[in-house]
Amino acid sequence: MELKIKGNKLLTGEIKISGAKNSALALIPIALLSDGVVTIDNVPEVNDIFVLKEILEYLGAKVSFDNNVMVIDNKKLVNKEIPENLSKKMRASYYFMPVLLSKFKKVEMFFPGGCAIGARPIDQTLKALRALGGVVDEKDNHYCIQTEGLVGGHVYLDMPSVGATVNTIIAAVKAKGLTILENAAKEPEIVNIATFLNAMGAKIKGAGTSEIRIQGVEKLKGCYTEVIPDRIEAGTYVIAGALVGENLKISNIIPEHIEALLLKMNEMGIKYNMDDDSIVISKPDYKLKPVNIKTLGYPGFATDLQQPVTPLLTMCTGISKLEETIYENRFNNVPFLNQMGSNIEIDGRTIKVKGPTKFKGQVVEATDLRAGASLLLAALSADGETTIKNVEHILRGYDKLVEKLSAVGADIELK
Numbered sequence: 001m002e003l004k005i006k007g008n009k010l011l012t013g014e015i016k017i018s019g020a021k022n023s024a025l026a027l028i029p030i031a032l033l034s035d036g037v038v039t040i041d042n043v044p045e046v047n048d049i050f051v052l053k054e055i056l057e058y059l060g061a062k063v064s065f066d067n068n069v070m071v072i073d074n075k076k077l078v079n080k081e082i083p084e085n086l087s088k089k090m091r092a093s094y095y096f097m098p099v100l101l102s103k104f105k106k107v108e109m110f111f112p113g114g115c116a117i118g119a120r121p122i123d124q125t126l127k128a129l130r131a132l133g134g135v136v137d138e139k140d141n142h143y144c145i146q147t148e149g150l151v152g153g154h155v156y157l158d159m160p161s162v163g164a165t166v167n168t169i170i171a172a173v174k175a176k177g178l179t180i181l182e183n184a185a186k187e188p189e190i191v192n193i194a195t196f197l198n199a200m201g202a203k204i205k206g207a208g209t210s211e212i213r214i215q216g217v218e219k220l221k222g223c224y225t226e227v228i229p230d231r232i233e234a235g236t237y238v239i240a241g242a243l244v245g246e247n248l249k250i251s252n253i254i255p256e257h258i259e260a261l262l263l264k265m266n267e268m269g270i271k272y273n274m275d276d277d278s279i280v281i282s283k284p285d286y287k288l289k290p291v292n293i294k295t296l297g298y299p300g301f302a303t304d305l306q307q308p309v310t311p312l313l314t315m316c317t318g319i320s321k322l323e324e325t326i327y328e329n330r331f332n333n334v335p336f337l338n339q340m341g342s343n344i345e346i347d348g349r350t351i352k353v354k355g356p357t358k359f360k361g362q363v364v365e366a367t368d369l370r371a372g373a374s375l376l377l378a379a380l381s382a383d384g385e386t387t388i389k390n391v392e393h394i395l396r397g398y399d400k401l402v403e404k405l406s407a408v409g410a411d412i413e414l415k
């Protein structure tokens with residue numbers, strides 16, 4: 001599929017932010033730990049969610065999903081190997097490793113890891129599962145992990161990995177005894193997950209800090225939970241507002257979750273009006289100052305907003321520098337942005353952006369989710385028409401993308 005965008009149209013009106021993809025992708029597998037019925041509200045309708053629904057149903061769960069509400073009843077759950085054609089579709093499938101290990105003492109699945117932005121190893125997850133009593137056999141990306149029964153342990157992560165933090169919490173909630181997790185990721189999604197598990201009866205303390213303590217419990221009951229707003233979707237549309245907004249209102253956001261982006265926009269000199277759950281922003285008619293950005297784990301500047309913010313850096317007068325410290329290959333958008341008229345040099349894990357430059361419509365290609373988002377933002381501000389190929393990548397992370405942008409005046413068509 002491809003998107004056709006006629007750029008340089010000012011966007012005005014309101015965009016409502018959906019539930020966080022990266023929360024929902026963990027909450028849904030975690031729901032299988034419950035011995036009751038679980039309701040998850042504000043689930044975004046992006047493709048990966050439907051893949052997860054397929055995996056849950058394959059495992060025997062009864063799942064309904066209407067109006068962004070997913071109800072999961074896993075009374076008839078059975079332990080089966082998750083087929084490769086499903087597990088390799090998305091990285092989030094590895095959350096099933098600790099879920100099935102905790103539930104059934106054994107899990108077998110194929111897990112490829114890796115994608116366009118980097119190798120994305122899962123060594124920290126495997127280290128954590130071993131520390132809690134898992135025995136891991138891996139051959140050609142096929143994993144068989146077993147345990148006599150998970151026991152609490154001490155896990156120190158080499159880096160604050162989001163996935164390894166989630167997987168350790170999952171493995172620990174019904175393990176015997178206390179688990180102490182250090183150097184944990186502090187992303188808001190971790191808090192969303194811990195709140196959900198505690199609502200089921202888990203005993204998790206410290207989520208959102210770098211030390212998390214989990215006291216194992218016997219049972220986890222059914223409950224209701226809600227996915228937090230998607231801070232990366234929010235940041236992406238805030239950047240759209242700074243590029244082509246005319247009093248564009250982005251609502252249903254949690255401002256502190258995009259604070260690093262807002263602070264960098266303040267440094268550029270961009271003005272906007274903020275209240276407790278929305279922001280109104282317009283394209284500046286004044287010069288923007290160049291800035292330096294370094295991606296870090298939360299609350300640092302989010303790596304997922306690195307590619308989306310790059311088109312904004314091209315509007316700044318002078319040289320901006322951006323260093324990507326999380327992934328080894330997350331500049332696939334740059335050649336296409338330069339094809340559209342920007343002046344960006346790649347130097348290892350840093351890019352140098354010389355501005356201001358003006359984007360012109362071109363035929364380009366999305367190589368990964370956030371690279372695609374970056375090209376979409378450039379296209380919205382470009383003179384002329386842009387075609388973005390392989391747009392499936394973008395649709396994975398942005399709920400109702402075409403509807404939301406069309407509703408505020410974008411000339412955008414999905415073909």
Ligand code: EPZ
Nearest residue numbers: 022025092118120121122123124125161162163164304326
């Ligand atoms: C989550 O991925 C997100 N995905 C990513 O969002 C996000 O970029 C990332 O967190 C960082 O914020 C989901 O939540 C589904 P990590 P995850 O474990 O859990 C190293 C998007 O665009 N590492 O923090 O895979 C490795 O270099 C996606 O929505 C190890 O070396 O992130 C990895 O690249 C992209 N060993 C880096 O840390 C490990 O065992 C970040 O990994 C784990 C990680």
